Amino acid sequence: MASDPNEADALLDLSNIVRDDRLGGRGPADLIRVERVGEALTSLYGAERALMLAVADDSLLTRKDLFLLPQQRRTLRGWAESGLILTAGKADVPLLRIAEATGLPIITRDRFSGHRREFTWLNGSDDAILEPRTDRYGEVSLHHVTLHTKDEWQISVSEENDLLVQQGLTERAEALDRFWSCPEPRCPRHDPAKGPFVLLPRVRGGRLVCDQHGLDMVDLGPRPRIAQLKIMRDGREVRRFPVAEGTPVTAGRSPGPADLTPFLDDTTRRGVSRTHLRFDLDGPQLTVTDLSRNGTTLIRRDGTMHDLCGGTRPFSVGDRARIHPTLEIIRSGRRYPAELAIERVSAPPDEPPPPTVSF
Ligand SMILES: [Zn+2]
Incomplete structure (x- = not known):
């Protein structure tokens, strides 16, 4: 283990690795898995030794039911007390911040899907993650994995x-x-x-x-059931608005929760009607209706396109209503509670933001 990022060859997602029973060992958590991964790192880099900077969730040290051998829990506490491992409520964000600052790969099986918006460099990266794999003889090796870009709704x-x-x-x-x-x-x-x-x-x-x-x-x-929609300009979210059951919402150049005026310039303004689209939530079913002069393109999750000329269609998660090439309305991928969304609050590295949810 390394306590200094400058000495480390890789970062270790300790909670993820000690709990990965594919790496051998016994019980919900076993330190032998860390040892195996350390050996794999040494052989990957062809070095005499390789040092890992480890970050763990607090729960790994406090929960009593994880390690079958009490000695291992004491060892882990000893490491934490002597500064050999870092701990945080949730290790993900500190791990990703250190990786961002140092360029070190993270040894984990996690793909950090829930952090791709904050750490955009993860999208498409092929050297951020070292994933442990076990062959049929139980030998552990480490492999770079490519993190594929996620769609907005998948994030x-x-x-x-x-x-x-x-x-x-x-x-x-x-x-x-x-x-x-x-x-x-x-x-x-x-x-x-x-x-x-x-x-x-x-x-x-x-x-x-x-x-x-x-x-x-x-x-x-x-x-009450609510669907959440997002206004996207050039692929970036610029506003969210809710559609409650039984209360349709129109989007266009008219004032209201889905007023598109702030996102239009003199050229794009002409293609957008005062009431361009209407969204209706009826039970679990959300529909979109085109009320515009110029029409709207509905792009399904699978990429197929439909001309929504005065028509009404179901509007599912992953679908996009394209009002203009630079302006789209999409449905949030959230399911609960009735598609509420987390407000992102910036917080210091070791303190994850409070789980705030907004309509
Ligand atoms: Zn309270």
Whole structure:
């Protein structure tokens, strides 16, 4: 292990590697897997020795049920206390920041799909990740993998999944269809229907609790179904707007939540009608209707194109309504709760942003 990035040959996603049972060893976590990967790195670089700078999730040191051998947990704690490994609530962001600053590859099986928006250099990279593979004799070797560019909707799906995992909500997704309130009146989770932000509860010991106060959340009833749409200019998100069940939203040059005027110049303005498109959410089905003079191109997830001339069509995740070559409306890839989206909050490297959700 290296404690200085200048000495390291690679970064180690410690929580990912010790839990990878394909690398041999026994139990949910085993330090022998780190040793095997270290040997593989040495032989990849043909060096006498190779040093890894390791970053681990805090939970790897605090959870008691991961290592079958208590000695291994003590070893790991010793490493953390002597500064040989870094720990963070979630190791992903610190790992990626160090990789960005140093250019060192990360040994992991993770593809960091939920971080591609923040760390755009990951998209298309063929030297950021070293993936361990095991042959049929149990020999471990490391391989560079290419990270393929993800579509906007795939990134949204991954981000949402990461958030649900973080909150322990993957097995309790139905909980996201309801409003949950923290009994503490000053808590930002007290009135979930108010304000633009909704903070997700956390599952702890089978109960839904407030992240901040640890109190049991109170069920305030069903949350209305909402689809979230994004206005994209030149492939970049410039605004989001929600479409609630039973309340159609029009997009165009008229004022409103989907006013496109700020994203138009003198040339593009002419091709966009005052009410260009209408979005309707009926149950789980979102449709798009063209009301424009110039028409709209509907581009399906599979790349097929349809002229949406005055027609109504289903609008699914991954579909794009092209109003102008530089201006599109897409549907967010999020499913829960009724397609709410994470507001990205910038935070210091070792403190992941709070799981904030906004309409
Ligand atoms: Zn609270």
